[in-house]
Amino acid sequence: MLLKLFVLGVFALLSLSVKSAQIERLSLYTYHNKPPYIESLADKKGLYFDIVNLLNEFQPNLQYKLVFMSKEQIRQRLERDTLAGVVLGVNPQWFGDIEQQRFIWSDPLFYDTDEFVSSIKKPFEYLSQASLHGKKYGGVEGYFYPKLAEAERREKLTRVDAGSEKELLELILQQQLDFAVVSRPTFFYFAKKNGWWTSLSLSHQAHQKYYRAILIPKSNKAQFTPLLNTTNSLGFKKYMKELVSSYHISE
Structure with missing residues (x-):
């Protein structure tokens, strides 16, 4: 009986080993180490980890x-064509x-916005260059x-x-800047976490709206x-929409 159980156990381990060997493991690279996209690298927490988990389900x-x-390392490897994977977001x-x-390029995963953020004590409104x-x-x-490049070039x-x-955001709170460009989901994450709602202001016109792919x-x-x-x-896009919505990101 013991011998039979031993043999069955060996076969089970071999089966798992074969199955594991058949699974191809591929890398999705990101340089956006900021919430909510990445909340914790160590704990594998955040939107991008959830996207990877969703892909694995499919x-x-x-x-x-x-x-x-x-970002610099990713750019260098792309230029040399040595990136062993793809770039997410x-x-x-x-x-x-x-x-x-x-x-x-994949189809858009979700849409995003970069905002002009300033101090409520000295709010900045983008109207024109x-x-x-x-x-x-x-x-x-x-x-x-892109919206700021020309003014920088002209030293304005x-x-x-x-x-x-x-x-x-911390520099804005210290009033060391007139404004900063911050992604909308990241702004909302820190405003909620640190209670900065009453200290920061958003321009009515955003810096840029775009999609991530x-x-x-x-x-x-x-x-x-x-x-x-x-x-x-269509199936993946349906679940992606629900996932992004759970992070309070909407089109």
Whole structure:
């Protein structure tokens, strides 16, 4: 009897090993280490982790994992065509691919907004390019802000870099900036968590509205075709809409 149980146990382990070996594990990279997209890397908590889990539900023979990497590292690997995976939560404009010729792109996962945030004591309203003249604003180091680029080039607007959008909000609270550009979901996350509602102001006109999608290097097309088929399907989009709504992000 003991021998029989031992043999059955060995077969069960072998079966699990074979099944595990058949599951392909693929990386989805992100450089957005900020809530609610990533609330905790250590605890694997946040919207992007939930998106990866949803993808795994749709594809039992594939297992995706979220990997954080700096934007500069991702750019370098894309230029060298050495990125062993895809990039989650990005837009063609940010990678100089408006015509979508350099890379393969999924359908939009969800829509997002970057806001002009200022102190309630000195609220900033964007009305036109003239609104920017003589102002000092904050941005995340390495990020590009298209509506502000021309004023910067003409030295009508001064930029201060910070390491994160949370740092930008703190600089606004200290009144060290006229305004900062912060993604709307991140603004709401910290405003709610830290009780900053009565201290911060949003311009009626946003900096930019855009969608977030998945960038796939052309050399990885075959490996990630199942991913594209999933993200572009009506079933996945239905669940994505519900997921994004649970984070208070709406179109």
